[in-house]
Amino acid sequence: xxxxxxxxxxxxxxxxxxxxxxxxxxxxxxxxxxxxxxxxxxxxxxxxxxxxxxxxxxxxxxxxxxxxxxxxxxxxxxxxxxxxxxxxxxxxxxxxxxxxxxxxxxxxxxxxxxxxxxxxxxxxxxxxxxxxxxxxxxxxxxxxxxxxxxxxxxxxxxxxxxxxxxxxxxxxxxxxxxxxxxxxxxxxxxxxxxxxxxxxxxxxxxxxxxxxxxxxxxxxxxxxxxxxxxxxxxxxxxxxxxxxxxxxxxxxxxxxxxxxxxxxxxxxxxxxxxxxxxxxxxxxxxxxxxxxxxxxxxxxxxxxxxxxxxxxxxxxxxxxxxxxxxxxxxxxxxxxxxxxxxxxxxxxxxxxxxxxxxxxxxxxxxxxxxxx
Numbered sequence: 001x002x003x004x005x006x007x008x009x010x011x012x013x014x015x016x017x018x019x020x021x022x023x024x025x026x027x028x029x030x031x032x033x034x035x036x037x038x039x040x041x042x043x044x045x046x047x048x049x050x051x052x053x054x055x056x057x058x059x060x061x062x063x064x065x066x067x068x069x070x071x072x073x074x075x076x077x078x079x080x081x082x083x084x085x086x087x088x089x090x091x092x093x094x095x096x097x098x099x100x101x102x103x104x105x106x107x108x109x110x111x112x113x114x115x116x117x118x119x120x121x122x123x124x125x126x127x128x129x130x131x132x133x134x135x136x137x138x139x140x141x142x143x144x145x146x147x148x149x150x151x152x153x154x155x156x157x158x159x160x161x162x163x164x165x166x167x168x169x170x171x172x173x174x175x176x177x178x179x180x181x182x183x184x185x186x187x188x189x190x191x192x193x194x195x196x197x198x199x200x201x202x203x204x205x206x207x208x209x210x211x212x213x214x215x216x217x218x219x220x221x222x223x224x225x226x227x228x229x230x231x232x233x234x235x236x237x238x239x240x241x242x243x244x245x246x247x248x249x250x251x252x253x254x255x256x257x258x259x260x261x262x263x264x265x266x267x268x269x270x271x272x273x274x275x276x277x278x279x280x281x282x283x284x285x286x287x288x289x290x291x292x293x294x295x296x297x298x299x300x301x302x303x304x305x306x307x308x309x310x311x312x313x314x315x316x317x318x319x320x321x322x323x324x325x326x327x328x329x330x331x332x333x334x335x336x337x338x339x340x341x342x343x344x345x346x347x348x349x350x351x352x353x354x355x356x357x358x359x360x361x362x363x364x365x366x367x368x369x370x371x372x
Contacts, residue, residue: 006274006278007281008055008058008271008274010277010278010281010286011051013284013285013287013289014051014288015055016288019048020295020299022043022046022048023045023303024299025042025043027319033319044247046255049255050255050259053211053214053260054213054214057213058215058264060151061215061218061221061222064077071160074157074159075156079354080356081149083351083354084347085148087346088346088347091342093142097115099305121142121146123143129190129201130147130190130191130192130202130207130255140300141297141300147207165219172211176204179193188257189206210263213264217264221268225271225272228272230273230275230276232273233276235273236269239265291335291336294338294342302327303327303331307319
């Protein structure tokens with residue numbers, strides 16, 4: 001079993017915190033008020049999606065290192081991934097459904113379509129890209145899981161072939177080649193290509209390349225980790241600082257392949273210098289990284305439920321700085337409980353039921369965020 005790289009958990013913790021701040025920034029001001037200040041403070045937080053996609057690509061290479069190839073390896077991988085993500089997702093989707101109107105959903109055709117999409121991990125709207133789902137609909141957080149599961153399926157197919165790097169390179173290059181042949185176009189924008197089919201848009205969206213950047217970092221780590229002994233924190237701290245400044249100045253933005261490239265360098269560096277990085281950063285970020293999947297799934301429906309109930313008694317109280325802080329604290333507490341008492345236990349029971357080992361460490365889960 002692969003050990004967790006705790007420095008990667010730190011990055012996941014930072015990404016998860018950025019995502020929560022991004023979504024909860026609306027609670028900093030009264031409902032309907034000008035959002036210029038919240039946007040300036042935390043509008044950059046959506047970039048956590050790019051980091052999570054890169055980490056996912058890296059981890060998939062890391063946890064399958066030395067696993068060989070063939071049908072058994074491929075099947076074990078995909079079953080492990082689906083067990084780790086899908087049951088917990090459906091559980092929180094049910095909570096979101098029950099707390100978000102439940103049966104009234106069936107009175108509206110668009111809400112029914114949205115629910116079916118949520119149940120089937122299916123993109124169904126032409127816009128907005130790269131979501132291809134209703135950005136304001138029920139449980140819109142799911143859009144990144146559509147890409148995650150697609151990547152897992154593709155990666156499992158690549159595990160059937162011995163030269164894994166070549167197989168992955170072919171998979172990432174194929175959509176680019178096909179689109180250029182069909183349309184004579186090439187773009188790195190996450191707005192994607194103007195196909196009539198939403199599935200064609202989804203399957204060719206360049207944001208998928210961020211998984212590739214992470215996978216490439218994973219292959220480089222496999223080779224370089226035998227030769228690089230990261231004993232000084234100066235290199236990863238300098239890189240992290242430079243990327244942080246680029247995010248602050250908006251030179252790096254969400255759903256941007258340049259951000260994906262920068263994060264692949266960051267992930268690789270943190271992995272190579274893991275021992276010193278973990279000494280530099282607070283341990284609470286590792287914990288935050290561990291619970292990030294539960295936090296990702298829970299934070300939006302939880303905030304909506306709490307603010308709705310509380311503001312019936314005290315109108316507007318949650319749309320304030322104290323309300324903002326309370327929602328963050330409660331979300332982290334609930335996610336921590338969910339991780340320890342539901343997420344890990346549910347996964348363990350299902351793996352035992354399917355006679356699977358814990359060969360893929362829990363850090364292999366990657367989280368994502370809705371766009372709004």
